[in-house]
Amino acid sequence: MRFDEAYSGKVFIGSCPNYGESEVVLYGMPMDWTVSYRPGSRFGPGRIREVSIGLEEYSPYLDRELKEIKYFDAGDIPLPFGNAQRSLDMIEAFVDKLLNDGKFPLGMGGEHLVSWPVMKSVYKKYPDLAVIHMDAHTDLRTEYEGEPLSHSTPIRKVAELIGPENVYSFGIRSGMKEEFQWAKENGMHISKFEVLEPLKEILPKLMNRPVYVTIDIDVLDPAHAPGTGTVDAGGITSKELLASIHEIARSEVQVIGADLVEVAPVYDASEQTANTASKLIREMLLGWVK
């Protein structure tokens, strides 16, 4: 007696009704309390689901349809407003459970700090983990205005956990001088400004390794993603980001989880960022879940 949930914008289009039968679990991490500039990404996952009804279920890029994959949309994790530590703990516990059940975790943020507990969880299962990170910002601070739990720190944290040499950042065009220096001195890969071309060089090195991919929507130029907390001019186009997703799809890399973060609907005047994010989620599903 209930109408199709995707039609009502309740779940991501094409998702299956049962957790048990799913290969992939799509989930929201509606946290934005540590951002230093414009908050609002807590509403990102909800809006991405809502606009997914406008998507076709077929990808002409990958010649694949959503019905070929079983994914369950778990909704948003009910995080405690303003408490970063408890929020991160809840996310980690949730992803632990997913991995334990053999699911592919596909997360939607929320601010970028939410990726940190996910990667921690993934690393427990995959000790030879590599991370591909697409972003405008280095996110390599140790703290921000005295706070170690900040949206500016997740990549530093994961680099220290899994080794900086296992983290590959692309599209970076903003950060403190010290962050770039730390990366250089510690053997962490940073491709400034560009994504697709350097990715083509790096992917062969990661062949057969388990890779977690974290995409901050602000790797896109503000023209392509105005609806995010911290826009930064000079970014890549959505065409280039789609091509980068497809490049990974066609590589020998074994993607074992991914996220897309920092969509902030209140700054997304025409809903273009949410629409773009929903297409990116579709391509991540179709390209990375074999």
Added chain:
Amino acid sequence: MRFDEAYSGKVFIGSCPNYGESEVVLYGMPMDWTVSYRPGSRFGPGRIREVSIGLEEYSPYLDRELKEIKYFDAGDIPLPFGNAQRSLDMIEAFVDKLLNDGKFPLGMGGEHLVSWPVMKSVYKKYPDLAVIHMDAHTDLRTEYEGEPLSHSTPIRKVAELIGPENVYSFGIRSGMKEEFQWAKENGMHISKFEVLEPLKEILPKLMNRPVYVTIDIDVLDPAHAPGTGTVDAGGITSKELLASIHEIARSEVQVIGADLVEVAPVYDASEQTANTASKLIREMLLGWVK
């Protein structure tokens, strides 16, 4: 394994998970294809649900909590875009089923024409039906630019079906001269401009009768409901509309179904109209479902 649906904006806050156990069914009628001015109300029900998470579940007006009522949110009826007749048929069939199952139908529009098949269905069950109509517009046209299925016609249709003397319009401040004349000549009640005071006079006359209440959000002044298709200055305040809902709640009238229509999110810059609509739905639930 799925998180609370209201938290993710998927269902109206506090709704129960099963159709079977519910007294009330909340449903969306996402149709806007016959509007003559600004479309967009198809997205009304979805946005009302989404923002309902911002509501408290308790009404200090009625001293009652949502948990005292069992209501099921059925989502949106999947209406065929651009086909008015088929859409109306689907709505009528759906409400027939609800009434057959003993449910209280609480609908969300969509354009006002969606109320027509609902009232048709309700009339089949309640032959002594009266209708209370709150709106800026008469909606008494027989057709609009040659189209008999138009958002300008639902009250005329129901008046012809159940008898004009059983229809009571309030807050009306816009219409053709002919519409006002038709009402006058046919014994239909129209209170121009005001709602609360004339309602107090009329309610005693409807004592113990089954009443369907249809509220067009544009009965509110544009200051209180900018997010609707056809705004019209000089309307009532949300305080007055709340008081009118409470007046009905305290009366001897037997409300047997209701709707709230014409919320158009794309014109609702600050989401105030959707937030107001979600509060009105709460008060309608708490006040009218005994």
Added chain:
Amino acid sequence: MRFDEAYSGKVFIGSCPNYGESEVVLYGMPMDWTVSYRPGSRFGPGRIREVSIGLEEYSPYLDRELKEIKYFDAGDIPLPFGNAQRSLDMIEAFVDKLLNDGKFPLGMGGEHLVSWPVMKSVYKKYPDLAVIHMDAHTDLRTEYEGEPLSHSTPIRKVAELIGPENVYSFGIRSGMKEEFQWAKENGMHISKFEVLEPLKEILPKLMNRPVYVTIDIDVLDPAHAPGTGTVDAGGITSKELLASIHEIARSEVQVIGADLVEVAPVYDASEQTANTASKLIREMLLGWVK
């Protein structure tokens, strides 16, 4: 072979095609170059016309229809950007012509300074002119930051021209101390905060006199008219403004011209101000043109 112009938003709804046969001429004065705060009212007249298609042609307040009056929409006067003096000269010449041809001038601004040349022109024809002024602001400055041609000065200019005792301001809630003092010392009437009640007292005194009415849309509270250059909290409702227009309509005052100014579409997120303005224009036409 050309479709109805009102349908395409080209002219105000119901206007007649020929200047010659018209009693009233509706015209735009798209000037906003002297405003001290937020510009944008140059686009006001165009947007008011465009949204007029959403109006009914009948007023249930006055029981009168637009077809009972012949009015011609002349479009916008092509004012030279950034040159206040030349703009004012062009407006004055245009209104001189209208008055010479026996037309009722009904202007749409634009910033309030545009009313000054109109009133100058009107005064040449009607030496016993009185002015009714509804506004949030006194507009009684002699200059602004050294500029005598400023949106803060038109009422001072007209008061000095026709005598302060012939100017009646209503709804005023903002101004310099000196402006209020000047009015007091010079016998000019100012009703602070309110419009309708003081208007009822003043109207009998103006019986049979020719009166020009100039309405700054910001006399409305920002809730009712967000789309204007200088919003100021604590204003009247659109219901009260409508009632004030109707009060004048029912009085013995002889309105011989009027304007509505300061609608700024770019600040009118939901187009509510433009819609309200188009309804006010309709009521001014139906109420003041006998």
Added chain:
Amino acid sequence: MRFDEAYSGKVFIGSCPNYGESEVVLYGMPMDWTVSYRPGSRFGPGRIREVSIGLEEYSPYLDRELKEIKYFDAGDIPLPFGNAQRSLDMIEAFVDKLLNDGKFPLGMGGEHLVSWPVMKSVYKKYPDLAVIHMDAHTDLRTEYEGEPLSHSTPIRKVAELIGPENVYSFGIRSGMKEEFQWAKENGMHISKFEVLEPLKEILPKLMNRPVYVTIDIDVLDPAHAPGTGTVDAGGITSKELLASIHEIARSEVQVIGADLVEVAPVYDASEQTANTASKLIREMLLGWVK
């Protein structure tokens, strides 16, 4: 006595006052009732005209001025809201008349379904017609949710009418698997993702043939055209679309009519899409009308 109409945003800049003397007729088709996602394109033609005042009349791309062409702006066809069939009939009759009078039809939508009756009409005059179609979407469905009259079907309809081998689609990045298959199996040309380069290859094949060009503004990336119903990331830039228009202008193809559809002002926060559309119309006029 009426001011210049383009100045007031009433007609497209530079248009001539008489139908009789014109070579080209510009007209609006304000229909959006069959769209499956976001409505609002009914207001597209009006806004395109309004912002055209911001255009220069000279094209530095084509070294040609608007005054070299005589075009008449007929306004918007007054289509019956919510009735798709009657709307299409009215459009077809109007274009029949234009073609009979020897005019070049240049239409502005409205949803893409409006192109169907135009192309039907054009085909009656030009039996060897070819169609160039630029769009993000295939528009090759036979029906949508049971409706054969849907914004997802116009290209299928014209392909079946004039033969799929005479239809050339460019820039396509969204559709059902079945649509792409149907095109392939039936010899219809689809260039996925790109426009300019494949166009260069196709144009020589169409030498001297009468060609109708239909452009859905969503062929542009959402960064370049946020103001449309269904945005889809990964599109072309406005620079590329301009170059494509110029490529056709310089080819031996005989353009005999064209349209630009799907501009939806309510989603066009900064009016950039309407401004871009008005420039595209200028270039189509200057490039395609010899």
Added chain:
Amino acid sequence: MRFDEAYSGKVFIGSCPNYGESEVVLYGMPMDWTVSYRPGSRFGPGRIREVSIGLEEYSPYLDRELKEIKYFDAGDIPLPFGNAQRSLDMIEAFVDKLLNDGKFPLGMGGEHLVSWPVMKSVYKKYPDLAVIHMDAHTDLRTEYEGEPLSHSTPIRKVAELIGPENVYSFGIRSGMKEEFQWAKENGMHISKFEVLEPLKEILPKLMNRPVYVTIDIDVLDPAHAPGTGTVDAGGITSKELLASIHEIARSEVQVIGADLVEVAPVYDASEQTANTASKLIREMLLGWVK
């Protein structure tokens, strides 16, 4: 060599350049990390300052000018993003300093939780403190989703600190049943829905007592303050709120500090809320600082 700071929107209009000579200190508390619904009030103080340039410096309500008072605009306290406890500590330390220096603290939020450390600080200086609280919400929770530091708790905290019988809430229209019960059982005053009339009754009881006034902008109806985190229909008008401020100004109450919180510019489509807030700040200064 620096231009007037208010002109550039840097400080609140009319503020004096030196802390030392000031009677009042105006300061921002840009914190929004514990809000449960829509964040963004961190940008409130900045926007209020910026739009203050649109204000007149004279109040026709109080017949007083800003130059009669010396107030210093200290800017925003640089709070650590996402750390509620440290933020509150910094605010308390800052206000301790102000009070020690004999200043009148006039704060701008930020979420309502920022008022808690201010009131704590004020209570240290004034042990017979009473609090006047105007708000849509009770804010009497002990915690929210497990968090004791939440925007839903400040009034509970202050009530427990200074005694519930010393806290007077007005305009309340939202809260949990338990919150209303707690207030009732503990002798705390709550006026539901209304502000001005109950305030007139309460003020004589507070004669000569030191009173801190905390105003949540959402006590206003969403029509009057759309730009806030949690809008709730049925509120008071800005006219009523102004009258309430003036009522306090004319009473025998000794206001010793105040704040205005929860202005969220990103939801303030036309900047009306910020403009209203800046006028409220002016009236608070002119009315409450003797």
Added chain:
Amino acid sequence: MRFDEAYSGKVFIGSCPNYGESEVVLYGMPMDWTVSYRPGSRFGPGRIREVSIGLEEYSPYLDRELKEIKYFDAGDIPLPFGNAQRSLDMIEAFVDKLLNDGKFPLGMGGEHLVSWPVMKSVYKKYPDLAVIHMDAHTDLRTEYEGEPLSHSTPIRKVAELIGPENVYSFGIRSGMKEEFQWAKENGMHISKFEVLEPLKEILPKLMNRPVYVTIDIDVLDPAHAPGTGTVDAGGITSKELLASIHEIARSEVQVIGADLVEVAPVYDASEQTANTASKLIREMLLGWVK
């Protein structure tokens, strides 16, 4: 006792507190009264400062930090609204003073006409001045609708002052036929459509010459700068504009002053244009001040 001014959005991030010690002076020219289309750029400088808090102080493009340069933010020049001539005089006097004190002038508009008095002043000091101009528009008119002081004329004025052969325009895609002809006939350089590639050719010719660079933000495509008065499709990307700034930085050209004009916040729905402008200012500082 005052908090950091950049934190409160009062001054551009990283600016130094004293005029005396500065090498560069950043200043706003908040004038928009002669624009022919959409006004609003008067608020540009303020918003650019405000959002600069979101910038990193390090440029990964130039490997340089803001702290390496001493610049003072003087605020906005208090220009008289609506008086173009007096405004230009004030700007010229201010820049005369800066140059006299040995400062590098870095201006923010405001409409493009503000660059004219700046360049006049600069030319007095540098008689062998060359001008690099990046813009969508030629700005070579002698007057606009009879006004010689118009936003369409500044480049013509400077070309006539310093000789057309010393003016180099890039990215031009809009203008009257006569403007392009005048440039051609008078030896002024215009690169149509492109900036970076032609700039590479021109820069060597300007080696060691003093160069003033004036950038109209609308040289960017509307996708990259929707927040400006006159958008024009087919522009360059922000990536290309950044590269152009860096190309100049790496050349032998001696930049002796610069400006960035035409940012209009009210059309900048997501604040992306202001954010981009603040990054451009940072790169201009880091790249052009040696």
